[in-house]
Amino acid sequence: MNAFAKPTPDRSVVLSAAVTRVADLWGLSNTKLGAVLGLSGPTISRLKRGATKLDAASKSFEAGQFLVRLFRSLDALLGSDDDAARQWLQTPNLDLGARPIEAIETMRGLIAVCDYVDFYRARV
Template sequence: MAISVPHPGHSESDSAAVLGKAVVRVAERLAINGDTLSRVLGISPSSASRLAAGTYSLNPSRKEWDLALLFVRLFRSLDSIVGSDEAARTWMRSENLALRDMPANLITHIQGLVHVVDYLDTHRGRI
């Protein structure tokens, strides 16, 4: 299943709804729980719970928006490399010698999320 992201020209509320749904689907597919998702996006656990329920909208003027876009980009890159949700979940929870940690641990910090996305983008370019 494809994960869609907002496109220019959509209203802010439409874009927020699309990105919010994409983030929730990525978290489900990677088996990322609400507490971890809240750390990835820099929002409270209750906001992450409301996001999953569809009652919280990501704000395009806050860092949560950019982090959400990176999180979806991470999944899209990883999915293009490994090809299945199970393999993606395994990769996220396996020690990675190049990254020097499990990607699931790294993505809970901005620098780690950016580093994992860059790593995946570099490897995706080889395919």
Template sequence: MLHPESAPATDRARVLTQAVVESARRLGLGSSDLKNIIGASQPTASRLLNGRYVLPEGGKVWELAVHFVRLYRSLSSLVGGDDELARSWLKSANKAFDGERPLEVIKRIDGLIHACEYLDAHRARL
């Protein structure tokens, strides 16, 4: 379902929404983490994860959602699709992020972009 103020969802919006939900599920993230990563409100993040909201195209939430899916895809590629290992990486302190857990870093826009670039660079080495 769409948020009442939203225009009809496009195929792109439905695909991105499904990708965000699946990425969050595979990484073991709930609505509290997701809201901070993509910049949505708590109720919106909850509705999104429960299949009652489709991301509207454009805007910051859309852009951050695209980067979040990019992060998941890169990380999944690096760990061979092992979601448990991906979750472990996300929740463990990392020297590349000044000892912070990537999960905390990606809750900032610059951190999300940095993590995507970091993972993409390591994926390119494969």
């Protein structure tokens, strides 16, 4: 191993930090983030404190990846305007049949919202 090589960051630590940052920027409560990730409120509290991390082999990790994907897509589409992203998430969407913030509480909904935003982004 090269003595100057940087160590590879732990994927679980990086994703856990990114997910908590998204929750902070979007104003997601522990309950809401827990619903999105399929975790309990106390586990979300530990995640935000850095006392636990998302397990790379779990569905919660996969949901976290989709949440970060959604954040990045909205961020690019809306020019890094977090207020606009929060408003978009709260606004009823006829195409999705729900407010996106409610739709992302299920894995199927989270994937659908990601796909919807990515499709819209591809048209721009």
